Amino acid sequence: MVDPTVVHITKRLRQIARELDIHSKHIQETYKITVPQLICLREIYEHGPISLGALTKIVFLNSSTVTGIVDRLEKRSLVRRTRVSKDRRKIHVEITDEGVEFIKNAPTPLQDTFVERLQQLGEEEVQSILWAIERLVQLLTSDSEGVPDQLDVAGLPGPVGVSKTEEERS
Numbered sequence: 001m002v003d004p005t006v007v008h009i010t011k012r013l014r015q016i017a018r019e020l021d022i023h024s025k026h027i028q029e030t031y032k033i034t035v036p037q038l039i040c041l042r043e044i045y046e047h048g049p050i051s052l053g054a055l056t057k058i059v060f061l062n063s064s065t066v067t068g069i070v071d072r073l074e075k076r077s078l079v080r081r082t083r084v085s086k087d088r089r090k091i092h093v094e095i096t097d098e099g100v101e102f103i104k105n106a107p108t109p110l111q112d113t114f115v116e117r118l119q120q121l122g123e124e125e126v127q128s129i130l131w132a133i134e135r136l137v138q139l140l141t142s143d144s145e146g147v148p149d150q151l152d153v154a155g156l157p158g159p160v161g162v163s164k165t166e167e168e169r170s
Helices: 004-031 035-045 051-060 063-075 097-105 111-120 123-141
Strands: 078-083 091-095
Touching: 004 035, 004 111, 035 063, 035 091, 035 097, 051 063, 063 078, 078 111, 091 097
Parallel strands: none
Antiparallel strands: 078 091
């Protein structure tokens, strides 16, 4: 029999996924842009001209996915690819005037609202949430092929009232 707490955790994860999906569909229907496209566009806006490789690392998406997103944003004239003058082989992506205008009128991603709410919490509670999320990501990705196991939750403080196992401490 599965532990009821484990069942509750999986239900809450499904609830989170559902909320993200609902928000994503709303943005796509209302603004004709996907959440990953909006996230990439915001990062390009905030960082200025950026290489596809750097953008890929910032948004945690595969390079082929980011290339497709940039292609679609470019078709809408929201971004453009430019060659770096020092090394003509290098290409950066930069936001266009149309892209800047779009960002100014774009919806607030769910993550912005979430960040505002997180900032209202105490440091100890934020650290507990961070620890739990890092641990969840580690549990979800450690067996996936091609996904590097880069997470190290051992260095993070554990949740309040929960001590780390000997394995996690080493």
